Amino acid sequence: MIRVLNGLRLGTRLAGGVLLPLLLLMSQAAAQDLAISGATILTVTDGTIENGTVVVRNGKITAVGQDVPIPAGVPVIDGSGRYVMPGIVDAHSHMAMDRGVNEGSETVTPELIIDMRNDDPQLYRALAGGVTTIHVLHGSANVIGAQNAVIKLRWGHPLEDMYVEGAPRGMKFALGENPKRSTGRYPASRMGIEHTLRWWFNQAREYMKEWDAYEAARRRNPDLVPPRRDLRLEALADVLRGEILTHVHAYRADEMIMMMEVADEFGFTVATFQHGLEGFKITNELAAHGAAVSAFADNWAYKVEAFDAIPHAMYLMWSRGVRVSLNSDSGERTRRMYQEAAKAMKYGGMPEDEALKLITLYAAADVGIDHLVGSIEVGKDGDFAIFNGPPFAPASRVEMTIIDGRVYFDREEAETLEKQLARNAAEREDDR
């Protein structure tokens, strides 16, 4: 493999653990030019290209195919023997949240907007598993949680540079055990959760009416004092206007049906059910409503509402026209999403490309950025995970992770605990 970051080796020799990362930081300009040649390219949307080349200019894919010329001056990664897939999108994460995952003090908190930090080491570990984009959600303690964040793992960059531009707003909702089990707080039952939803959406409707009336009246009286801005109701009004994607934590079929009925009544669509373990029971209803499900592969029975699940759920939902994605909901599982996706082939026999879409294109669609990422196509972002073998083969691992044509993880250059401890030992020897 041709070293893209040639200069860094010198840095490693000079100053051990300090200079190397510093140089990495300093070298991070904007999006980059990059080509990967001679690789097996899993485009996900247009089949697999053997001995293929993909070219990235200024962060965007400009060419992909077998006989693609590489423009002069573009750094080339030799991909022979390697497998290139789109950067993995984790559709449900709580990594890198800054000082708080759940605002459990109240039941309905849509005015909140998730705060992120850019230096959570979990992000770096996720990069090592080929993840390039994550959907970060409020926890599931609240019936209506916070507005979400969609970030790319541009490790080393300032926080504001990590957000995916063009990602629509999203909001977390939660049904079932988690929101109802908080003590000393309404609701304490599934009945109460449904009532909470209706009560607040009715409040939001009233709020919209109040503002509409004001807008009409101020044409006659420009001195009129506007109504009080209520950030909570304003956010819910945006849901009712269809400006916010709703991501609903749910396990049981009955509560998903309830949520879709509430959404139908108030005129919005549930974008995704998160987890949705019993979604395989209501595929017709999900498809009719247009709700997707972001699932676990074979993770269940960890609480009372998570018993009635089957590993074939992903396949059953997918085969009946429900868009399915996989998510980690975990800073650990996120590093091996490709192994999770492979289970969709084992349980039911989902085609390989479709199984890959569970952690790329369909996950991107969940958060409304499938026009930007999720497949290797001309015009999309240059986000890739390069494997040393087929991604679904048990022994394969990620060699490089690339975002916007820039290498953010390179196993050969990566800092590891083993390397650090070895350096410590060597320096101790020097001290003696």
Added chain:
Amino acid sequence: MTRHALPAALVGALLLATNAEAQIQRVQAPADGQETTVYALTDARIVVMPGRVMERGTILIRDGRIEAVGPQVAIPADAHRLDMTGHTVYPGLIDVASTLGLPPGGSAGAGDGNNDDAAGVPGLQARRLAADVYRPDDSALDALRAIGVTTVGLAFKGGVLPGRSAALNLGAGDPHLQILRSPVAVQVALEGRRGGYPATLMATQAYLRQAFLDAGHYRLQLQAFARNPSGGPRPVHTAEQQALLPAVSGELAVWIEASRENDLKRMMAFAEEMGLDYVLLGAQEGYRVVDELAAEGRPVIVSLDFPAPGAVTGRAFHSPVTAAPGQAMPRAAADSMITRALHANPATLLGAGIPIALSSHGLFQPADLMDRVRLAMEAGLSADDALGALTLTPARLLGLEAVLGSIEAGKLANLAVLEGDLFAEDAQVRHVFVEGRRFDIPDREPTPAAAPGEVNVSGNWHANISSPMGAFSLQIRLQQEGNRVTGQLTGPMGPAPVQGDVDGAAVRLSSSMAGLTLRIHVTVDDNRMSGTVSSPDFDETIPFTATRTPGGDS
């Protein structure tokens, strides 16, 4: 033994015990029974303001004000003449944001008697005035005057809307008569509540946004009501909205406590959105957002409560790998670099053209301020800039530049009289004048000498330890009976007992902190001990030296 290879956890345990027991020098009662209100300080070297020094001059003080200053000042007959030959007079220092005598800003303050219903929910009480809830602590006041501080900004720490700050002169007597200005600013911080909304950072920001929007709406209602009292809705007056009203109308500054890179950015954006006249307070990671701060061009209150390098934003970029539980931490060479950057923060901001005021905000012992100033100076802050950041700039931020910050006729007679340079480690503050009132600062107590021929470690010891995580100091108090030694290491996180024994000149001490055992093995030579500190929990040892400090209670 390796050189300075202290595991992070061991350093952390030691850090728990630092910073304690600052030498509080009791100040004698105001001199001369205070009959005299007219002083002539003659033949003094006068630092009028940063960059302006009068090598020999006289300062005439009358009724709390500086009446005259210059090389030739006629001394009236009623003046009490003080020969200041060999002394330097500085403007009294201003610690622009001190928590001196204030309850905590947030939930931690619940139950302290200042958070009854009328004052609102702890941490959500813009209505609260620092000037009202300030409880003077004489020993802390004395300790501050002993380093030359004559005025503080009383500023809450923590909370969300913890209250409104004030300016306090460190005179004697009724503290409420010493308030120079109140309120100085509405304070904002990002410490979530315990046990209620807003608990998380995201909710804290939503709460603040809603609170300032509500105050803006209140303002619109008041304006509409003033235009037409006979129609439209009557404004509803709440204490919170009344407290925030001058902030949203731009008549009162807003001090926003934020130390971390992303918080500084967040709160700059918030203040812009709300159109606030704001000052950032803390800004310990200001050097990481120096371009953004410089673009704003506003003065910044810089806290000298340096964070631990391991907690600084971006630390993980240097080394994203962390040790598994039970494993030793890899050597963190990046941390000494981060420590230097933290110490250089004031100089970095000034270098970018950002006016700064230095403050003790968050320090366990506010009187450690000057030690921290020296660290900032070692990292590049010039003496003139340090003085400006402790006099003129804070005076301006408190809205008191007409009466504080320099030695000029008409200003309040807030002065610090020293032998030696203000910023020298051995500087000896001799007198402090607060609004013309004279405080004499006593000499440091002589060091108790050990009896010849035997070792006696009783007393207070001060250790400076340099480690890859930066230099820090450790205070140890020991009592020896026979060959048995007991005592404690005391720090901001609470004291830890220490015990051991003396064998000839060898002393073995052990202490348990944060679940770790520390072993200090030293030999004592009069007022100095040297040896090693180690922990059986780690295969690491570092050098350890300590010196006896005055004020021991042996």
